[in-house]
Amino acid sequence: MRVLLHELAHCRAGDKGNTATLSVFPYDDADYPLLVRELTADRVRAHLASHVGGEVVRYELPNLVALHFVCHQVVDGGVTTSLALDTHGKTLSSRLLSLPLDLEDRR
């Protein structure tokens, strides 16, 4: 079964200069292990390849039931001098939620 990440989780983007933070929270805490398994830093990096030029670091936060991605060198990043329409990179959160996941029968 193929679903978009949007079906399983919500996401908030933040920005510090040309670094973007993307935190991902499963709607159902029980899906956290699935996200840990499927939503690797490499997958996020590949999905956002045209928007993130640098490293993507993933922090696992089981206590908060969250995965936190710190994306370096956001393309056209830097709120102040960017030529992009969304200079902050705030829409990256929704871009990440469009990532497709191929799931086996989950339950």
Added chain:
Amino acid sequence: MSTPRTRIGSGAGFAGDRVEPAVDLLNRARLDDLVLECLAERTIALGQQRRLADPDTGYDPRLLDRFERLLPIATARGVRVVTNMGAANPIAAGAQTRRLLDRIGSPATVAAVTGDDVLASLDLDAPALEDGRPLRAHGEIVSANAYLGADAIWPALDAGADVVVTGRVADPSLFLAPLAHRLGWDLADPASAAAGTVVGHLLECAGQLTGGYFADPGYKDVPGLAELGFPFADVTGDGTARLGKLPDTGGLLSRATVREQLLYEITDPGAYHTPDVVLDLRQLAVTEQGRDAVLVTGAVGRPRPDRLKVSVGYRAGHRVEAEISYVGPNADRRAVLAGEVVAARLAGTGLAPRIEVHGAVPVAASQGAAIPVGWAEDAPVPECRLRVAALSHDRALVETVGHEVEALYTNGPAGGGGVRVRSGEVIGIVSTLIPRSSVRPAVTLMEAADARPTA
């Protein structure tokens, strides 16, 4: 006597924030303190520009509008107000606030916190954190402001200030200072500083904690978003924080909204550096306690960093953004052709414009109050918008980008419409670190019918 407890509210999360929710908090929430965070990274550089043109300006242009609504209520109810609306000129902001209070007959004391402006002493050959290049290599430097901590605000609170106006202070510090002062915390104690910093971090964006920037219809529904209420926190001496919002306001305060805000802009959840503490968020517990009430405990802190971050503004040139729309059959190919035409006409100018086509999917639109849901399905007419953006120190050259997009009206593909051109100077921001000892915060008290400096 029971353990001390105080209530702190968040009255603005950015310079353009709404005022009504702050008025509501003042009227109904029985606050001890209200904090207004209104200073984005480059806002202070823009303020510095205004101050250079007129020494009496440089503070938040909306300061008086906000304070005319808020201070009559705050002073009548004994709510202390802390804000960074002083921006590039806290002294002038304090003086304006003093005049306002005199006008309404309030004896409340104003304090201005300064010392964040380190432009005169900053080593411009120091490397920028972002790219390692010397600061001065980025362009003409126009501002340099250190992120002050709660300790810079403390003397103002000790002196009995009712309204505190600062320039650049780390956002959570605006909250930590009044919390620590009310609760008798020692700012040097990392556990207390961590607890107060978590509260400040959660509250600093105001409505973003209570369901603003959260709604996703059908997935994350937020009731009454149009009447979004702002949050407050009840904090006890042991650092426990109970987050809440007023009854009969819109919005949502839940484990989900709190967790989204908790990690917002955090580049290392185990080591979030502020001027007051190095904060570890990883062991926090976020627990719902009924409707629109969330308990937060478990912040861990390590001693504050030895160096302070400095935000440096430089002249980055002029930016232009120009757009034109193409609609209907073949709209995407006409928009792409238009982009190619503009690129060809700008070739050889030395500009490196960003040229992109947005849309291709029908867009909802309305003239009145309601946006017609389902309009897109009924009228599947594609809409594309060509956007051309460029940045250059050559202002005249930048203007040609707008001219070339506008010229598509009679020199481009069929059916283009709705040209909009915007241009303006851009202040870039880079950052660096400086020793804490090289920053000297100061407080200026402005008492009723008097204004005298203190140490």
